[in-house]
Amino acid sequence: MKSFIYAGSPARILFGSGRSADVSSAVESLGCRRALVLSTPHQKADAEALSERLGALSVGVFSGAVMHTPVDVTEKALKVAQETEADCVVSLGGGSTTGLGKAIAYRTDLPQVVIPTTYAGSEVTPILGQTEGGRKTTVRNASILPEVVIYDPDLTLGLPVGMSVTSGLNAMAHAVEGLYAQDRNPVSTLMALDGLRAFRDSLPILVKSPHDPDARAEALYGAWLCGTVLGTVGMALHHKICHTLGGSFDTPHAETHAVMLPHTAAFNAEAAEEELTAAAKLFGGSIGGGLWDFAKSIGAPLSLKDFGLVETDLDRAADIAVENPYWNPRPIDRISIRTLLQQAWEGVRPD
Numbered sequence: 308m309k310s311f312i313y314a315g316s317p318a319r320i321l322f323g324s325g326r327s328a329d330v331s332s333a334v335e336s337l338g339c340r341r342a343l344v345l346s347t348p349h350q351k352a353d354a355e356a357l358s359e360r361l362g363a364l365s366v367g368v369f370s371g372a373v374m375h376t377p378v379d380v381t382e383k384a385l386k387v388a389q390e391t392e393a394d395c396v397v398s399l400g401g402g403s404t405t406g407l408g409k410a411i412a413y414r415t416d417l418p419q420v421v422i423p424t425t426y427a428g429s430e431v432t433p434i435l436g437q438t439e440g441g442r443k444t445t446v447r448n449a450s451i452l453p454e455v456v457i458y459d460p461d462l463t464l465g466l467p468v469g470m471s472v473t474s475g476l477n478a479m480a481h482a483v484e485g486l487y488a489q490d491r492n493p494v495s496t497l498m499a500l501d502g503l504r505a506f507r508d509s510l511p512i513l514v515k516s517p518h519d520p521d522a523r524a525e526a527l528y529g530a531w532l533c534g535t536v537l538g539t540v541g542m543a544l545h546h547k548i549c550h551t552l553g554g555s556f557d558t559p560h561a562e563t564h565a566v567m568l569p570h571t572a573a574f575n576a577e578a579a580e581e582e583l584t585a586a587a588k589l590f591g592g593s594i595g596g597g598l599w600d601f602a603k604s605i606g607a608p609l610s611l612k613d614f615g616l617v618e619t620d621l622d623r624a625a626d627i628a629v630e631n632p633y634w635n636p637r638p639i640d641r642i643s644i645r646t647l648l649q650q651a652w653e654g655v656r657p658d
Contacts, residue, residue, distance in 0.1 A: 308422060311492035316538060318431055319455045324520070327459040330357065334364050337418040337454055343393035344368045344406050345384065345408050350424070355398055360421065366391035369407075374560050375553050376406035378439040384411055393417065398453070401425035401474065402560060409435045409451045419453035424462045426506075426526055427561070428476040428481055428534025431456055436550060441471055441553020442627075452538065458531060460524040464517075471513050471526070472607045475506045478530045478566035480545055481537035483572050483594070484495030485620075486586055487541035487579035487636045490591065495539045498532045500585055505529030507589055514605050544635040545571035550642070551628045558614045566608045566654075569599035570647050573657035577636035597658040621648045 308361060321329055334342050342365050346354035351370035358365040369384045384407055395418040398408035413435055421430040433452035436445045460487045482499035509525035549567055552558045575581060575594020583594045590597025603609060625645040632639045
């Protein structure tokens with residue numbers, strides 16, 4: 308047994324059908340009385356309904372959350388929080404809304420209650436990715452970790468199939484990179500493998516039966532596990548590339564993770580063969596090819612060019628990706644990253 312360090316997350320997790328009804332008690336458990344509800348424009352109506360359920364505990368809704376957490380949007384939300392004298396935020400939605408709540412908390416230390424409606428997993432991490440000036444940067448701080456997360460599978464029943472697939476693959480990327488992280492530990496490895504297993508089993512069912520309650524619960528369970536891995540250990544090449552593409556080329560967040568995962572896993576397959584063996588067995592024996600086959604079987608996007616990225620963009624993307632690189636089990640150089648990006652742009656099956 309190798310030596311390791313394990314630090315458990317202090318976040319309070321409420322999981323189960325109907326648990327979103329506990330939002331008022333969750334706010335009160337934090338000693339708060341003036342909650343600002345956050346959402347994307349698309350989920351504004353749901354956020355307003357949540358605000359009504361909170362009653363006197365709500366000071367209103369900010370529905371301007373968008374992908375990649377632009378700093379200028381955060382500043383607008385901060386102004387509303389200050390004007391309403393909010394003493395906490397309640398984030399309803401996926402990674403975009405969660406990111407905005409975390410950005411506010413990072414600047415103000417306001418407590419957070421998060422109610423995820425996708426499988427992003429970022430709600431259980433002390434990590435904030437935000438975009439400014441065409442670059443996405445990442446910061447890790449204890450103040451960023453939400454205090455309470457309410458997982459209610461009922462709220463994911465209406466999640467479109469395509470978003471369910473890409474959101475799930477996004478979460479799976481956290482688990483795959485967690486398996487070969489420098490600071491991995493036995494607990495994070497167990498959570499990563501069971502998270503991957505949960506999505507392997509649930510996503511194909513959701514594609515055929517989007518309202519299957521058991522499959523929705525299993526997928527949300529997988530999201531919690533994979534997200535917790537992301538919040539526990541460091542990430543590597545996959546996340547660096549996805550942050551590059553999202554922050555500099557505005558590619559869609561979950562879809563970018565979905566496309567890149569088989570290629571980055573294949574890139575590291577030999578260097579991290581021992582760490583990835585159990586995960587490879589979950590997907591037919593080949594981690595890169597197996598993940599690509601799985602993604603194709605559930606209708607996930609397979610090519611970066613489908614997002615409007617042109618081939619000439621890949622040179623700049625490779626340049627940015629090798630700047631201040633994250634640690635990775637396989638050494639990173641521009642030529643190999645450019646080749647990886649080309650394969651992902653073309654959508655070919657990785658070896």
